[in-house]
Amino acid sequence: xxxxxxxxxxxxxxxxxxxxxxxxxxxxxxxxxxxxxxxxxxxxxxxxxxxxxxxxxxxxxxxxxxxxxxxxxxxxxxxxxxxxxxxxxxxxxxxxxxxxxxxxxxxxxxxxxxxxxxxxxxxxxxxxxxxxxxxxxxxxxxxxxxxxxxxxxxxxxxxxxxxxxxxxxxxxxxxxxxxxxxxxxxxxxxxxxxxxxxxxxxxxxxxxxxxxxxxxxxxxxxxxxxxxxxxxxxxxxxxxxxxxxxxxxxxxxxxxxxxxxxxxxxxxxxxxxxxxxxxxxxxxxxxxxxx
Numbered sequence: 001x002x003x004x005x006x007x008x009x010x011x012x013x014x015x016x017x018x019x020x021x022x023x024x025x026x027x028x029x030x031x032x033x034x035x036x037x038x039x040x041x042x043x044x045x046x047x048x049x050x051x052x053x054x055x056x057x058x059x060x061x062x063x064x065x066x067x068x069x070x071x072x073x074x075x076x077x078x079x080x081x082x083x084x085x086x087x088x089x090x091x092x093x094x095x096x097x098x099x100x101x102x103x104x105x106x107x108x109x110x111x112x113x114x115x116x117x118x119x120x121x122x123x124x125x126x127x128x129x130x131x132x133x134x135x136x137x138x139x140x141x142x143x144x145x146x147x148x149x150x151x152x153x154x155x156x157x158x159x160x161x162x163x164x165x166x167x168x169x170x171x172x173x174x175x176x177x178x179x180x181x182x183x184x185x186x187x188x189x190x191x192x193x194x195x196x197x198x199x200x201x202x203x204x205x206x207x208x209x210x211x212x213x214x215x216x217x218x219x220x221x222x223x224x225x226x227x228x229x230x231x232x233x234x235x236x237x238x239x240x241x242x243x244x245x246x247x248x249x250x251x252x253x254x255x256x257x258x259x260x261x262x263x264x265x266x267x268x269x270x271x272x273x274x275x276x277x278x279x280x281x282x283x284x285x286x287x288x289x290x291x
Contacts, residue, residue: 003075005039006068008032009047013065017054084120088282092122095287096133096145100201100228101271103247106162107146110291117290121283129200137276143284144275150203157274160288164268167208168249168258170194170235170242177241178257185243185263186215192222192240194231201228204269208243211267232256245269 011021012032022029040047045060057065084090093114101107115123126142133145138156149159169183177183189212198205212219223239225231229251231242236255246269249258261267273291275284 001039001042003072005035005042006071008035009039009061009064010068010072012036012048012055013057013061013068015054016056020054086282088121088284088286089118090120091281091283092124093144093281093283093287094124094126094142096126096128096136096142096147098130098133098146098148098201098228099127100204100245100248100269101146101148102127103229103250104146104162104165104245104271105247106271106291110287114287114290118283118286130203131199134274137274140276143279143281144273144287147272147274148201148203149270149272149274150206156276158277158279158288160273160291162271162273162291164270165246167243167261167267167269168246169261170232170244170248171257171259172235172238172241173255173257174238175241175257178259180259182262183259184215185211185261185267186217188212188219188241188243189215189217191220193219194223194225194234194240194242195219195221196225196228196231200226204228204245207267207269211243211263211265214265215263243267 008021008025011025012018015021015024018033019029022032025032036048043060043064046058047061047064048055049058081090095111097107111123114121126136128136130147130149133142133147134157136142137145149161169177169188171178171183177187195208196205209219223234225234228244228248231244232248232251232253234240235242236253243261273288275288279285
């Protein structure tokens with residue numbers, strides 16, 4: 001039984017007349033009558049009494065009516081559901097992010113705007129270092145990820161670069177340099193550094209090491225922190241100084257002072273949204289376009 005047959009049945013049932021129903025449907029009355037007869041043959045029951053003034057539902061027709069309406073309503077709901085999914089208005093987005101990117105206003109603003117624009121999309125978040133997120137992307141375990149990219153874009157992914165962040169010096173508030181408005185990286189030569197493991201932030205770690213060498217010193221890591229945000233607490237504890245992405249300054253920890261770095265080649269923290277080049281999910285593409 002085709003949906004059009006059910007629509008024909010409903011048109012006749014609502015009009016109570018084959019001629020008026022045919023006019024509403026935009027077809028001839030004889031073809032409509034034939035379609036109804038074919039339908040009655042298929043359901044093995046007479047659905048209408050043909051009377052002089054039109055058509056009346058039989059007991060079988062009355063029993064069939066609510067199910068016919070439900071079938072049309074279900075088909076319309078299915079159509080709308082397919083359209084909404086195609087537009088990325090429903091479904092799930094699995095989004096990864098690095099620990100430091102979680103403090104970036106571009107990242108938090110994008111997530112907030114996405115949730116308000118597409119409230120019926122379930123958002124799943126996972127935190128990991130950039131290398132781990134890249135592996136999850138390749139495996140198809142997440143749809144997109146905010147990463148700290150290196151100088152070259154990874155071959156497997158499409159990367160949307162976001163505004164770079166300046167790096168800041170994170171100093172114990174009692175440190176003499178904390179009284180200065182700005183700090184040269186060279187001023188930190190000989191200081192004990194608190195730094196995250198290279199595996200946590202590969203590009204950031206290498207950039208900091210290279211910048212220190214360009215400032216004519218090799219940094220001394222006195223203490224490693226498990227994640228970039230944890231660095232701040234160890235600086236507050238007097239374990240050393242550090243260099244962190246600017247957005248980390250949103251972590252207001254007593255005993256820590258942030259100062260801009262002054263040098264010829266600005267030290268920056270790169271940020272980007274990565275997804276596989278073959279990504280076709282309308283939800284993931286909506287998120288990237290939102291940025």
